[in-house]
Amino acid sequence: MIILDKVSLIYTDKTQALIDINVNIKPGEIVYITGPSGSGKTSLLKLIMGMEYPTSGTLSVLGRQVKNNSSGNIRKIRRCIGPVFQEFKLIEGRTTLENVMMGMRFLGVKPRIMKAAANEALEKVGLGHKKLSMVENLSWGESQRVAIARAVARKPSLILADEPTGNLDYDNAINILGLLKSFKDENTTVIITTHATHLIEDEQNATFISVDKGRITIERRYQ
Secondary structure, three states: OEEEEEEEEEOOOOOEEEEEEEEEEOOOOEEEEEOOOOOOHHHHHHHHHOOOOOOEEEEEEOOEEOOOOOHHHHHHHHOOEEEEOOOOOOOOOOEHHHHHHHOOHHHOOOHHHHHHHHHHHHHHOOOHHHOOOEHHHOOHHHHHHHHHHHHHOOOOOEEEEEOOOOOOOHHHHHHHHHHHHOOOEOOEEEEEEEOOHHHOOOOOOEEEEEEEOOEEEEEEEOO
């Protein structure tokens, strides 16, 4: 699924974001990436998304190499990723259904199939009754669920969620994590970055990657 072999990332301002990272993430894993602000966890997510390239070492995602001259590979990788950003990037003046459908438009899906998938995704996140609501009228938590529905409607092989519990109270944060985990299966990996370690301290059957000053430690809790 995702293999990083001695990967380092140095930005153009000479900041060393990641140092000699070795990770092997398998299909169907739940992965939590934790660490303080500036530790490198978002940089790790950017590498997986193909938004940054390794300065050294090798990285493959979904069996394809991610490197500076691999734009074709990166396009194919991104078609298989469902991203959930900190900023929801919903388009105001459009309904929740339209926003979820927009996440599939560049995939060349037929409109009828796209609409059915969007409706199904909204039902899964508990917002089927809000499919015709304008997104600007939704609460923060509802907007978060629309963003998740948009990510999963395309049935991705990899779901990447960057700080999905930010600005949520404890109960809603736990619900969002539970929702994201529910999309894991033997072929779908879910990777979640979070600084809220208190939410996941009792989690089992998951992989934990802790990032600190560009270096990582890995703990796998599987029964």
